[in-house]
Amino acid sequence: xxxxxxxxxxxxxxCAALSAQNLTxxxxxxxxxxxxxxxxxxSPDGYPYVQLDYEYPVFNVDNPDLNGAWLNxxxxxxMTDIGRYDTMFMEMExxxxxxxxxxxMFGGEFWDYFYSATGYFNNDSYLTLMFSEGGYMGGAHxxxxxxxxxxxxxxGEQYTLESFxxxxxxxxxxxxGEKLFREHEGxxxxxxxxxxxxxxxxxxxxxxxxxxxxxxxMNIAYNHYEIAPYSAGVITFTIPADQIKGLFLESxxxxx
Numbered sequence: 001x002x003x004x005x006x007x008x009x010x011x012x013x014x015c016a017a018l019s020a021q022n023l024t025x026x027x028x029x030x031x032x033x034x035x036x037x038x039x040x041x042x043s044p045d046g047y048p049y050v051q052l053d054y055e056y057p058v059f060n061v062d063n064p065d066l067n068g069a070w071l072n073x074x075x076x077x078x079m080t081d082i083g084r085y086d087t088m089f090m091e092m093e094x095x096x097x098x099x100x101x102x103x104x105m106f107g108g109e110f111w112d113y114f115y116s117a118t119g120y121f122n123n124d125s126y127l128t129l130m131f132s133e134g135g136y137m138g139g140a141h142x143x144x145x146x147x148x149x150x151x152x153x154x155x156g157e158q159y160t161l162e163s164f165x166x167x168x169x170x171x172x173x174x175x176x177g178e179k180l181f182r183e184h185e186g187x188x189x190x191x192x193x194x195x196x197x198x199x200x201x202x203x204x205x206x207x208x209x210x211x212x213x214x215x216x217x218m219n220i221a222y223n224h225y226e227i228a229p230y231s232a233g234v235i236t237f238t239i240p241a242d243q244i245k246g247l248f249l250e251s252x253x254x255x256x
Contacts, residue, residue, distance in 0.1 A: 023057045023119055029068070029153070031060045038089040040096070047110055050096050052089040056082070056117035059153075065124065066153040074156070078131050078149070079117050088113075092137065099138070107138045126253040127153040128212055141230060145223045148210045152253065159253055161207065169247035176243055177220065178205035184237040198227050213254055217241040 023030050035055035039048035056075055059068035081088055092111060099105040113135030119128045129151060134144025150159035165173050182189055187196050194203045210221040217240040224230050245256035 023121075027121075029060055029063055029066055029121065030057045031068070032058045034058060036085070038085070040089075040093045043110070049100070049110060050089065050093045051112045052085060052092060052114070053112075054085050054115040056115075057119075066127075067156060070156050071127075071151075071153060074149075074151070075117050075129070078129075078147070080115060080131075080133055082115070085115065105138060107140060108136065111135070111137045113137065121153070122213060122254050125152050125154060126159070127151045130212075143224065144234070146210060146221065148212065148221075150209075150253075161209075161211075164249065164252045164254060165247050166249045169249065172247055173239070173244060174205060174207065177207055177239055180237055180239055181205065181220075185235070197229070197232075200227055215241065218244060 023033070033055065034057075036053070038050075038052045040050040042048050056079055059066065059071040061068035061072070076082055092113065096109070096111050100109055114133060116130075116132045118130055118132075121127050127150075129149045130146055131149070132144070132146040134142060136142035150163070151157070152159070161170050161173070179189070181187075185196075185198075187193070192203050193200050193205060200206060207220055208222060208226065210223065212219045217238045219238050220236065222228070222235040224232075224234060228235060241256050248255040
């Protein structure tokens with residue numbers, strides 16, 4: 001599980017709001033949290049050769065303040081392999097056993113993988129959901145990814161950056177974001193991003209969809225391989241609230 005723990009810590013800034021207000025069984029919007037940890041036989045050292053963890057909320061369909069049925073279907077459609085984790089685990093276990101017995105194992109023999117859907121309500125009309133998965137199944141290193149969704153839990157509307165900032169505000173946000181990104185990464189403000197080893201489309205800075213808001217500001221995250229090599233890790237930085245609070249639309253689902 002050390003690879004998973006390392007990944008979680010690399011996202012600690014991005015997930016600050018999630019950890020503070022995460023969906024729990026105490027939330028009247030949530031009917032149940034489904035979770036399990038499947039483990040195979042253990043090695044002589046006591047570690048399971050294969051481990052698969054998953055967790056996701058089931059929303060309350062009887063709560064009139066949200067569309068629980070739609071949200072549950074949204075999770076079903078966006079959370080990889082939901083409903084077949086037992087099968088996934090057995091396939092992983094069989095593959096791991098065959099590779100250990102044949103001597104064809106490349107990399108470590110202890111495999112772990114996780115699937116997660118978590119989130120929090122910013123307010124009654126704005127729900128943040130983050131779908132994450134990853135782990136290690138042999139090879140040189142593990143692989144991890146997260147996708148963040150911004151939703152109206154009552155209507156099913158999916159918010160975009162323009163929903164919060166509009167065209168004009170978004171242009172200013174990108175300017176502020178690029179300046180802070182370059183400072184965070186130690187980049188010369190005049191050198192093209194591609195010459196500094198980053199893979200932004202058309203060599204133009206963008207924020208992507210992996211962002212959250214909390215009292216500190218707007219937390220940005222880029223997955224492995226999204227804008228840089230794997231060795232760069234999950235890149236995270238924060239745009240302080242006082243630098244963006246004047247950019248939000250009057251109609252924005254969230255404002256400082």
